[in-house]
Amino acid sequence: MQSNAHKHNTMKTIVSLLALLGFTSPIYGSTASVAGPDNAILIVSFLFLMGVSQVGVVFCAICRLVYAQWAKPFFRLAELSTMAFAPFAIVGFLLIFTYEKELFYWLHSSADAHLSGITASWLTSEGLLYRNLYALIGFYGLSWAYVWKGIKQDRTGTTESTEVAHRKVERQLYLMSPWIITTFVLCNTFIAWDFAMMIVPASHGHQWVSTVFPIHFWFGSVFAGTAALIAFPALLGRSANSPFSERNVRQLSTLVTGFTLLWLYFYWAQFFVVWFGNLPHEFEPLWRQMYGHYAGYYWTMISGCFFIPLTALIFAYFNRSTGWMCLVALSICIGAWVNKYLMVIPIFSEDARIMDHLGQLGASLLLLIAFVAAVYGLTKRYSVYSNWELSLGPNPDR
Known part of the structure; x- marks a missing residue:
């Protein structure tokens, strides 16, 4: 009991220090002279956290x-991690929308300069x-219906045979899974267009358009979100009734290995058509992301998302x-965050430095703490495990 109390106090101390850093960083950052649009770093962190958190339910859909x-x-x-960020x-999107004159400047650009084609x-x-x-709203609404179907099985009884009822819900979740993935892709394609692709200024009379870019955008979130799931066995694996084992970690690492190769493919696919047309x-x-001032950020991204995990x-x-x-x-998560950073920041500044935005980094940290707190609150209301699925053996009909 003393050991658990000690761990609890230690965790409270760490969270308090993080919160203090989050509150004091905006104060320090507000005194610094920074270049670029207001809240750009916070927007990058918002895009990263939203994408990673959405992957929770997408991961379940893929695995089912x-x-x-x-x-x-x-x-x-x-x-629950997906629903916690909903x-x-x-609200975050609506707040960012109010800053459209800075981030969404292209809405007010002239048609001749920006709307060609x-x-x-x-x-x-x-x-x-x-x-x-x-x-x-469509993605989170469908996700909640998807999640609630499973939660009800753990919270309510049924007059049918337990296994028959569970198999029925298992089948329903299976049929809903493609729609979860589809709405995720659609939602993040819109975000990729409006928050990253459209902010690239028109050049030589043409708007920058890439059909591969949205895939790279949302798959980066899938990659980082899947890797972040290792936090669950890390936090819960030591408890006596934990269903996590070395096998779960090994299977997850195998999936992450495959995603590492896919991430590089989707990133590099952007260059294929560029090389042909030149x-x-x-x-x-x-090129703006790869050379000059941002070259170090670029290699940090490549190392974090590919070289380190693959090695x-x-x-x-x-x-x-x-x-x-x-x-x-x-x-991987650091590399994925830097990837989002390179999609936004170089557009507005040729030599931006992360340390010039401590205020926004502090606000980003507060957003992360609030998200973790929301997940923790949901775990107090709902079961941490899908017990009805854990009790089901392999389906002999599949």
């Missing part, structure tokens, strides 16, 4: 579609607001170790 039995211990907490996502009616304030807001308006936005995960020792997997996941 492929019938991944090893993933069942992750399901409930992954689903109010932050919708693009339907002008799409580039309106109303269009921006409604397509993103409806997409967010047109300045196509390669300039990518580590080819060894079985790292695959089986929860501690090492946590470090790999941290590397």
Whole structure:
């Protein structure tokens, strides 16, 4: 009991220090002279956290579609993490929308300079607001219906045979899973267009358009969100009744290894069509991220998302170790955050420095703390595990 109390006090101390840093950083940062639009770093952090948190329910949908039995211990907490960020996502988008003159400057650009080849009616304030807001509401609404189906099985009884009832819900979740993935892709495609692709200034009379970019945008979130799931066995794996084992960690690491290769493919796919055409308006936005002032950020992203995880995960020792997997996941999340940073910041400043934005970093930390607190609050209301799914054996009909 004393050990648990000591751990609880230690955790409270750490959270208090993080909160103090979050509150004091804005005070310090407000005195610094910074370049670029207001709240750009906070917007980057918002996009990162929203994407990573949405992956919780998407991960469950993917694993249910492929019938991944090893993933069942992750399901409930992954689903709750998605729903915990829902109010932050919708309110955050509405707040960011009020700053459209800075981030969404392209809404007010002249048609001759910016709208070449693009339907002008799409580039309106109303269009921006409604397509993103409806997409967010649609995704989170469908996700809640999806999550609630599973929660009800743990909270209410049934007059049918227990296994028959569970198999019925299992089938319903299976049929809903493709729609969860579809709404996630649609929602994040809109966000990729409006928060990253459209902010690239028109060059040489052409707007920068990439059909691969939205895929790279949302798959980066899938990659980081899946890696971040290692936090669940790290936090819960030591308890006596924990369903997590070395097998779960090993299977997750195998999935992350595959996603590492897919991430590089989707990132590099942007360059294929650029090389064929070799047109300045196509390669300039990518070169801006890779060379000059932002070269260090670029190699940090590549190292965090590819070199470090691939080098580590080819060894079985790292695959089986929860501690090492946590470090790999941290590397991936840092790389994914820098990836979002490079999508936004270089557009507005040629030499921005992260340390010039301590105020926004502090606000980002507060957002992270609020998100973690929301997840913790949901775990007090709902079961941490999807017990009804854990009790089900493999379906003989599949």
